[in-house]
Amino acid sequence: MTKRVDEKTLQFVRDHAGDDVRQLALMGSKHPEVDMPWALDQIRGRQVAAAKLPLLARIEGIRYPVHLSMEQCSSQTAAHYKLRVARRLIAEGDRASMTDLTGGFGIDFLALSTTFRSATYVERNEELCELMRHNLSVLGRTATVMCTEAEQALDAIAPQTLIYIDPARRDAAGDRTYAIADCTPDVLGLAPTLCAKGRWVMVKLSPMLDWHEAVRALGCVSEVHIVSVGGECKELLLVCSAESKGVPTVYCVNDRQVCVFTPDDSQPRYLDIPAGEGMYLYEPNASVMKSGLMAQVCQRYQTRMIAQNSNLFIGSEAIAHFPGRGSHTTATTTLNRKQLRRALDGIDRANITVRNMPLSAVQLRQRLRLKDGGTTYIFGTTQRDGSHILLVCEKI
Numbered sequence: 001m002t003k004r005v006d007e008k009t010l011q012f013v014r015d016h017a018g019d020d021v022r023q024l025a026l027m028g029s030k031h032p033e034v035d036m037p038w039a040l041d042q043i044r045g046r047q048v049a050a051a052k053l054p055l056l057a058r059i060e061g062i063r064y065p066v067h068l069s070m071e072q073c074s075s076q077t078a079a080h081y082k083l084r085v086a087r088r089l090i091a092e093g094d095r096a097s098m099t100d101l102t103g104g105f106g107i108d109f110l111a112l113s114t115t116f117r118s119a120t121y122v123e124r125n126e127e128l129c130e131l132m133r134h135n136l137s138v139l140g141r142t143a144t145v146m147c148t149e150a151e152q153a154l155d156a157i158a159p160q161t162l163i164y165i166d167p168a169r170r171d172a173a174g175d176r177t178y179a180i181a182d183c184t185p186d187v188l189g190l191a192p193t194l195c196a197k198g199r200w201v202m203v204k205l206s207p208m209l210d211w212h213e214a215v216r217a218l219g220c221v222s223e224v225h226i227v228s229v230g231g232e233c234k235e236l237l238l239v240c241s242a243e244s245k246g247v248p249t250v251y252c253v254n255d256r257q258v259c260v261f262t263p264d265d266s267q268p269r270y271l272d273i274p275a276g277e278g279m280y281l282y283e284p285n286a287s288v289m290k291s292g293l294m295a296q297v298c299q300r301y302q303t304r305m306i307a308q309n310s311n312l313f314i315g316s317e318a319i320a321h322f323p324g325r326g327s328h329t330t331a332t333t334t335l336n337r338k339q340l341r342r343a344l345d346g347i348d349r350a351n352i353t354v355r356n357m358p359l360s361a362v363q364l365r366q367r368l369r370l371k372d373g374g375t376t377y378i379f380g381t382t383q384r385d386g387s388h389i390l391l392v393c394e395k396i
Helices: 007-015 022-029 036-052 067-072 076-089 107-114 127-139 150-156 187-197 211-218 286-291 293-299 335-342 362-370
Strands: 097-101 118-123 144-148 160-165 198-205 221-229 233-239 249-254 257-261 280-284 313-315 324-333 348-355 371-382 390-396
Touching: 007 036, 022 036, 036 067, 076 107, 076 160, 076 198, 076 233, 097 107, 107 118, 107 127, 107 160, 107 293, 118 127, 118 150, 127 144, 150 187, 160 187, 187 198, 187 211, 187 233, 211 221, 211 233, 221 286, 233 286, 249 286, 257 286, 257 293, 293 313, 324 335, 335 390, 348 362, 362 371
Parallel strands: 097 118, 097 160, 118 144, 160 198, 221 249, 348 371
Antiparallel strands: 198 233, 221 233, 249 257, 280 313, 280 324, 324 390, 371 390
């Protein structure tokens, strides 16, 4: 049964939609007629959704879960990316059925299920199941809702076109976990059945996980998607299939930009001359950095790395679609005072980044006595010979 909510509670939610939840929590005694815990979850949920799930937030009548579920759910951008992946994988005539074995708030389910003729939402928490039934009704959509454990549902369902699973990454004490073996349900143990029941299987994992290790552990991975939103790495998405063989294709995603790489044994190319002015400096985005595929970046964009651990690339030309930030170097300098004075002449503020350098960005800023901001970018790093340099740049 969907939770019945008194009209006074619903009105309280409407009246205080933009208010500070912490302050509202102190008003419980003044509003005994209001189901305050539920109201606070709705107000907080709407506020989170306004930034994270803007399309859903605009729909009147949608109900939201407790804060932890809102924190753990995918963003609208990440969920829609999964939908694009599913549509690419699955032929038009084979969109029969999909099952989400770990439904949660259901953002990924709501996105993925739009492309299938039938969809099943599985969740062991009855409150979340009630929430999904209500929200499906508000959205005018139909789906099967199963309140059970993922393992039991997997045994019960017929073969599916797509199975999606996002195992919980918290232990019994509520602390975060990252290794696949520590997640619930046990994806490693379920992998053979997942690939037997699903033509395609999508597994969402922590962005902290080493994707190489995840691929080795699962053994049936055809694609690795490293998904960033707004420059921050949010999730690791693995596409699995019983037919998966060989080296998986790696997709580095940042919002709408997707770079596709095929890993191999090639080595990065390094700068064989000191970094100097007049060159172009490139800093990869979070997904490319997470991939570790620096040799492929060198090959694809005709660049060279400054040093092994710098993760900074130098090119002789401006690259319009490099997956990250690009700058034009106007000066280079060591930390020698005289050289610094000459290179920073007329500069009183700058945006500072350090890569593979013993000083932090804060420490380097203090040493240079520069304010934050402006149009100048300074990158501190270490060259292959061990010397420390600063590259003074302007955005392309």
